[in-house]
Amino acid sequence: MIFAKDLPGRTRRRFLKGLLAVVASSLGLRAWLKTARAAAAADVAKWPKEAFAQKTEADAIKALYGKEAEVSDKVRLDAPEIAENGAVVPITVSSALPDVTSIAVLVSENPFPLASAYTIPPGTSAMVSNRLKMAKTSKVVALVESAGKVYSASKEVKVTVGGCGG
Amino acid sequence: MASTIRVRAVASGDNTEVQALVQHPMDSGFVKDAKGNLIPPHHIEVVEFVHSGKAVFTALWGPAVAKDPYVKFSFKGAQKGDDLTVSWVDNEGGSDSLVAKILSAAWPAWRWLCGCLVH
Numbered sequence: 001m002i003f004a005k006d007l008p009g010r011t012r013r014r015f016l017k018g019l020l021a022v023v024a025s026s027l028g029l030r031a032w033l034k035t036a037r038a039a040a041a042a043d044v045a046k047w048p049k050e051a052f053a054q055k056t057e058a059d060a061i062k063a064l065y066g067k068e069a070e071v072s073d074k075v076r077l078d079a080p081e082i083a084e085n086g087a088v089v090p091i092t093v094s095s096a097l098p099d100v101t102s103i104a105v106l107v108s109e110n111p112f113p114l115a116s117a118y119t120i121p122p123g124t125s126a127m128v129s130n131r132l133k134m135a136k137t138s139k140v141v142a143l144v145e146s147a148g149k150v151y152s153a154s155k156e157v158k159v160t161v162g163g164c165g166g
Numbered sequence: 167m168a169s170t171i172r173v174r175a176v177a178s179g180d181n182t183e184v185q186a187l188v189q190h191p192m193d194s195g196f197v198k199d200a201k202g203n204l205i206p207p208h209h210i211e212v213v214e215f216v217h218s219g220k221a222v223f224t225a226l227w228g229p230a231v232a233k234d235p236y237v238k239f240s241f242k243g244a245q246k247g248d249d250l251t252v253s254w255v256d257n258e259g260g261s262d263s264l265v266a267k268i269l270s271a272a273w274p275a276w277r278w279l280c281g282c283l284v285h
Contacts, residue, residue, distance in 0.1 A: 041263065042214040042224075042255040052228040088232045107230055111196065115230035118239070124222050125181075129238035133194060133230045 060114040065150045072151035077142040079155045086159040092129040097146035100126035109138030134159045171264040175250050178271035183240040194229035216251040246270035
């Protein structure tokens with residue numbers, strides 16, 4: 001095995017310098033990879049636990065946004081009139097409102113009304129399509145947070161086979 | 167191991183439309199198994215979509231999102247060839263991540279079909 005002390009002076013210096021360079025770059029690379037991966041990784045701390053645990057629509061809206069929603073015709077909720085399968089109900093929420101920062105979807109009659117919420121950074125469209133589980137026939141509510149205020153639209157969706165396994 | 171995430175991100179002009187399908191049981195905690203015991207809740211909590219180091223969309227999901235969840239959204243500022251990183255974490259600490267390339271709208275359908283299978 002080559003030990004640095006066995007090499008003649010000049011080669012030794014070059015060897016050590018090379019070794020140092022490799023170690024430094026690998027540390028740098030590892031640190032960069034870690035931050036890149038950390039930045040890309042989903043952060044579980046963002047999950048609004050309180051809001052998802054609420055048992056009524058009003059409480060869920062309050063826990064999520066801290067304010068009441070105002071019905072607006074600028075929020076569009078596309079959902080089927082009748083959902084054949086309550087376990088998979090496709091919905092689309094879109095809005096023409098400016099500066100949309102968040103969209104949320106609630107199913108009033110579900111044991112926990114809040115189904116999903118989305119963070120919309122600037123540059124991202126105010127539109128989201130998703131598939132929900134509905135326990136039974138219920139009002140589905142779409143919430144859109146625009147410029148600090150919350151607007152809503154809702155639609156009654158009939159469910160023939162419930163989505164909660166019952 | 168194959169990823170649980172399938173993504174199709176198509177850029178058309180300045181706008182990129184992203185569709186993602188994630189394999190996950192999304193157990194609500196309300197369903198009983200064959201023996202009559204409740205299957206505990208096991209669902210994705212956060213899904214993060216990152217482009218150029220910036221989160222372009224974050225999904226916060228509860229147990230009422232359907233099994234093998236699908237989501238579609240669109241954002242501006244990306245181009246064909248850019249990377250889009252998708253990662254999710256669930257309530258049991260499970261997670262997965264995938265980096266997908268943004269395709270152009272002109273990409274022939276059969277090519278992306280093959281690409282999706284490879285993912």
